Amino acid sequence: MSGDLPRSFKIVTFWLVLGALVFLGVQWQGRREQEARLTVVGDIVNLERARDGHYYWPGTLNGRRVVFLVDTGASRTAIPASLAxxxxLASEGxxxxxxxxxxxxxxxVRVDITLNGGVQARRRQAVALDGLGEEPLLGMDVLGRLRLEQFDGVLRIDLRPER
Known part of the structure; x- marks a missing residue:
């Protein structure tokens, strides 16, 4: 019986390591898919809808690379408290x-946001929330300054100045 324990332990360890590698591979692929769903043509940014039905916009938050979840239902940009x-980031209340x-x-908190394609929002007030998840939410405080159009699974952002 004592001879079975090391073999069983090896088998369990093998499957745990394999499961962890598959999980990490899926997570990595998901990140790459989110980033690959952005195209910039001149002053037009196109975001393709991800498999989960959301739009993601890569950029930076205070210089840290992040992928924002585009949330047109959020009045304010929100970030995970852990990221803050x-x-x-100093609390302003x-x-x-x-x-x-x-x-x-x-x-x-105050944040500097730069979105791939050239959109910048400096010294914007955001809210840091516990339990938010990994992605910061890009709210209408930033999105409301842009011209957005959605069709056929694409969110088109026109960055040209209004005439």
Whole structure:
């Protein structure tokens, strides 16, 4: 019986390592798909809808590379509280926000946002929320300054100045 334990342990370890590698590969592929869904032609940015039905826009938040989830239902840009702590963002007070999951309390922070394609929003107030997930939410405080058009699974952002 004692001879079975090492063999069983090796088999279990093999499957755990294999499972972890598959999981990491799927996560990595998902990130690459999100980034590959952006094309820029002149002053037009096209975001293709991801498999999960959302639009993602790669960029930076205070110089850190991130992929924003485009959220036209959010009035304000929101970032994970863990990211705010990593970036050592100073709190400008607390705010209560209505979310799909109910009312939550977050911290107000200032951020610099740069989106691939040339969109910049400097010193914008955002809310840092616990339990938000990995992706920051790009809200209408930034998106509302842009001309958006959605059709056939593509979100088209026209960056040309209005005439």
């Amino acid at each position: 702590r990593e970036l050592d 607390e705010v209560r926000s209505n979310t799909a999951g109910g009312v939550v309390t977050g911290r107000l």
